[in-house]
Amino acid sequence: MASGASPRRRTERVTIRDVADAAHVSPATVSFVLNETPGQTIPEATRERVRYAATRLGYVPHGVARALREGTSRIVLLSVGTFRGGNSLDGLVDAMRAELALHDHALLVMTGEVPREVLDAVAPRAVVDLAQLTQDDDGTVVGTADGAGAGLSFHTRTQLRYLAEQGHTRIAMAVPAGDDGPLVAARLAHAAQAAQELGLPPVTPVDVDLGDSPLTRCDAVRRLVSAGTVTAVAAYDDDVALAVLAALAPLGLRAPDDLAVIGFDEGRHGRLWSPALTTVRIDGAGYGRRAARVALGLDPGPWDHTPSAVVRRESA
Amino acid sequence: MASGASPRRRTERVTIRDVADAAHVSPATVSFVLNETPGQTIPEATRERVRYAATRLGYVPHGVARALREGTSRIVLLSVGTFRGGNSLDGLVDAMRAELALHDHALLVMTGEVPREVLDAVAPRAVVDLAQLTQDDDGTVVGTADGAGAGLSFHTRTQLRYLAEQGHTRIAMAVPAGDDGPLVAARLAHAAQAAQELGLPPVTPVDVDLGDSPLTRCDAVRRLVSAGTVTAVAAYDDDVALAVLAALAPLGLRAPDDLAVIGFDEGRHGRLWSPALTTVRIDGAGYGRRAARVALGLDPGPWDHTPSAVVRRESA
DNA sequence: CGGTACCGCTAAATCCATTTAGTGACTACC
DNA sequence: GGTAGTCACTAAATGGATTTAGCGGTACCG
Numbered sequence: 140m141a142s143g144a145s146p147r148r149r150t151e152r153v154t155i156r157d158v159a160d161a162a163h164v165s166p167a168t169v170s171f172v173l174n175e176t177p178g179q180t181i182p183e184a185t186r187e188r189v190r191y192a193a194t195r196l197g198y199v200p201h202g203v204a205r206a207l208r209e210g211t212s213r214i215v216l217l218s219v220g221t222f223r224g225g226n227s228l229d230g231l232v233d234a235m236r237a238e239l240a241l242h243d244h245a246l247l248v249m250t251g252e253v254p255r256e257v258l259d260a261v262a263p264r265a266v267v268d269l270a271q272l273t274q275d276d277d278g279t280v281v282g283t284a285d286g287a288g289a290g291l292s293f294h295t296r297t298q299l300r301y302l303a304e305q306g307h308t309r310i311a312m313a314v315p316a317g318d319d320g321p322l323v324a325a326r327l328a329h330a331a332q333a334a335q336e337l338g339l340p341p342v343t344p345v346d347v348d349l350g351d352s353p354l355t356r357c358d359a360v361r362r363l364v365s366a367g368t369v370t371a372v373a374a375y376d377d378d379v380a381l382a383v384l385a386a387l388a389p390l391g392l393r394a395p396d397d398l399a400v401i402g403f404d405e406g407r408h409g410r411l412w413s414p415a416l417t418t419v420r421i422d423g424a425g426y427g428r429r430a431a432r433v434a435l436g437l438d439p440g441p442w443d444h445t446p447s448a449v450v451r452r453e454s455a
Numbered sequence: 456m457a458s459g460a461s462p463r464r465r466t467e468r469v470t471i472r473d474v475a476d477a478a479h480v481s482p483a484t485v486s487f488v489l490n491e492t493p494g495q496t497i498p499e500a501t502r503e504r505v506r507y508a509a510t511r512l513g514y515v516p517h518g519v520a521r522a523l524r525e526g527t528s529r530i531v532l533l534s535v536g537t538f539r540g541g542n543s544l545d546g547l548v549d550a551m552r553a554e555l556a557l558h559d560h561a562l563l564v565m566t567g568e569v570p571r572e573v574l575d576a577v578a579p580r581a582v583v584d585l586a587q588l589t590q591d592d593d594g595t596v597v598g599t600a601d602g603a604g605a606g607l608s609f610h611t612r613t614q615l616r617y618l619a620e621q622g623h624t625r626i627a628m629a630v631p632a633g634d635d636g637p638l639v640a641a642r643l644a645h646a647a648q649a650a651q652e653l654g655l656p657p658v659t660p661v662d663v664d665l666g667d668s669p670l671t672r673c674d675a676v677r678r679l680v681s682a683g684t685v686t687a688v689a690a691y692d693d694d695v696a697l698a699v700l701a702a703l704a705p706l707g708l709r710a711p712d713d714l715a716v717i718g719f720d721e722g723r724h725g726r727l728w729s730p731a732l733t734t735v736r737i738d739g740a741g742y743g744r745r746a747a748r749v750a751l752g753l754d755p756g757p758w759d760h761t762p763s764a765v766v767r768r769e770s771a
Numbered sequence: 772c773g774g775t776a777c778c779g780c781t782a783a784a785t786c787c788a789t790t791t792a793g794t795g796a797c798t799a800c801c
Numbered sequence: 802g803g804t805a806g807t808c809a810c811t812a813a814a815t816g817g818a819t820t821t822a823g824c825g826g827t828a829c830c831g
Contacts, residue, residue, distance in 0.1 A: 152787090156788095167813095171810090180807080185810085201523075203528070204788045205789075207788080208789050247573060256530075259516075260561065261530070407694070413704055470816095471817065471819090482819090490818095496778055498779075516817085517816085520818045523787065525818085
């Protein structure tokens with residue numbers, strides 16, 4: 140059958156059949172060779188023929204066909220949600236990509252929710268949600284109790300420890316107003332835990348309005364300072380920290396003397412500010428590698444993150 | 456590996472065959488009805504049966520299978536340089552998504568280059584590069600001269616016009632040092648063109664180092680000001696503008712009196728600065744809609760972007 | 772009445788890689 | 802000699818939707 144009379148080449152695509160024909164074997168054999176399928180006994184001479192033909196023709200397996208057969212594509216989706224600004228994300232993505240590449244997978248990074256149509260068309264091997272990943276409680280998902288969650292809590296401790304070392308004990312944590320996402324909750328929880336471990340009194344949560352109203356921001360900060368309840372603010376991230384710094388100036392206050400401010404997950408703007416923002420630099424690579432391995436169902440291996448470091452500048 | 460449980464778990468997926476059986480027709484008929492394939496004569500009674508069965512069973516066509524058959528998935532890939540671009544990107548993405556949804560397509564946003572494996576696994580209908588519209592029908596690039604380019608040039612003119620209205624004639628354009636990307640080149644070209652149209656002398660390009668070296672930044676800015684060659688700076692984007700502002704302070708200079716500074720594509724930080732950054736707000740929606748239509752091979756229709764607006768604050 | 776046109780629908784091919792079941796040829800061992 | 806086992810490889814099924822070719826029937830035209 141399949142009378143070779145009319146090879147209707149619709150596409151230019153080189154298929155496994157082309158390789159098979161060129162190497163004088165069947166498509167099955169080609170698949171076995173190229174995938175190094177275990178349990179097949181194929182002499183080196185044949186393997187060589189197949190590989191040579193594949194290379195010569197420039198054969199690349201059709202990802203879609205493979206996905207149909209295998210059930211999922213060799214893609215992992217990373218959903219970064221509304222995660223904005225943190226520089227550690229770059230490192231995380233790079234490391235994740237590298238680790239996935241070792242296992243013949245690719246990484247697709249998306250912002251926000253993953254729409255069903257995308258899920259359906261891409262059929263990713265796994266979906267990693269950054270929010271879940273960083274969640275403390277051993278998630279249903281990729282995060283494990285001693286995994287990323289512990290990592291985040293670790294970095295929050297770094298942040299608070301620095302303030303404590305500077306002599307601060309009455310500390311607030313500034314979080315973006317109106318954000319009830321899991322990341323905010325996680326940060327507050329980690330702060331509470333870290334405060335306890337460091338022998339500090341509980342941190343006060345403070346909402347900071349990141350919107351267009353400077354007045355609201357100033358209000359929140361004024362209340363903080365005038366009440367004299369706190370001497371330092373650990374911010375949710377660098378953006379929040381900058382908002383706090385921006386609110387200080389019109390009040391005639393200045394960091395770090397009137398209020399020490401430390402950011403988190405170093406961004407690109409803190410450096411430019413005056414006073415320059417002291418913050419915490421997080422190396423995302425460890426998380427990335429780990430997330431990749433978990434996503435593929437592999438043993439994540441030992442925890443290997445680089446300790447977070449305080450970037451000491453002027454604001455704290 | 457780590458499993459005795461049968462991996463042969465049949466998927467619960469409802470296929471077109473299930474719908475066909477339930478509606479007592481063939482899969483072909485189901486396909487015709489659900490896709491409203493033109494040229495088929497199917498009585499309303501049958502259509503109703505099919506649609507009812509599909510709804511009742513919760514049938515969703517398998518994107519991968521469809522992509523295999525059709526040659527491409529119903530996904531359009533948008534490749535952006537970086538997530539941290541201007542805010543207009545949000546509007547652009549939203550509008551693009553909406554327009555694509557009208558045609559039963561989904562949008563996938565990626566940072567940076569699209570790796571070949573992803574291209575291969577997703578088989579997108581088209582790839583849109585933010586810097587240059589490209590279509591991936593057969594790998595050919597279909598950048599349109601009056602595409603995003605014309606729009607960008609329009610906004611650059613808005614930026615320069617504002618400075619001209621404030622009485623400035625000697626103007627520099629600050630671009631990120633070390634970035635030789637197409638966007639930078641385009642901005643400079645547009646600025647040259649706009650200057651000519653506005654009857655201004657040519658704008659001076661200035662490299663601004665966004666890296667960790669404040670000294671370099673200050674140098675560049677000092678040269679600008681002390682030479683007295685320019686009185687205003689139009690920045691490549693808000694980040695560059697902030698870097699310029701940050702360089703002014705240690706020199707004892709202040710915007711807008713010593714040097715007027717205007718940003719571009721309003722970001723989130725300019726508002727916080729002192730002096731607050733005057734910038735240009737761009738509505739990305741028009742571009743998004745257009746990009747979507749071009750990607751699908753439809754008539755893009757007339758330009759429908761909202762005119763860009765100057766966000767007047769303090770720095771210019 | 773023969774021809775044709777259309778209606779309503781279906782069988783089967785197609786897209787491409789993977790994988791199961793198996794075949795023919797050969798060797799090994801009792 | 803016969804059974805078993807290995808080797809080297811292949812045919813065919815599989816995944817699910819789309820689409821072409823076409824079938825049996827009715828209606829209409831000349």
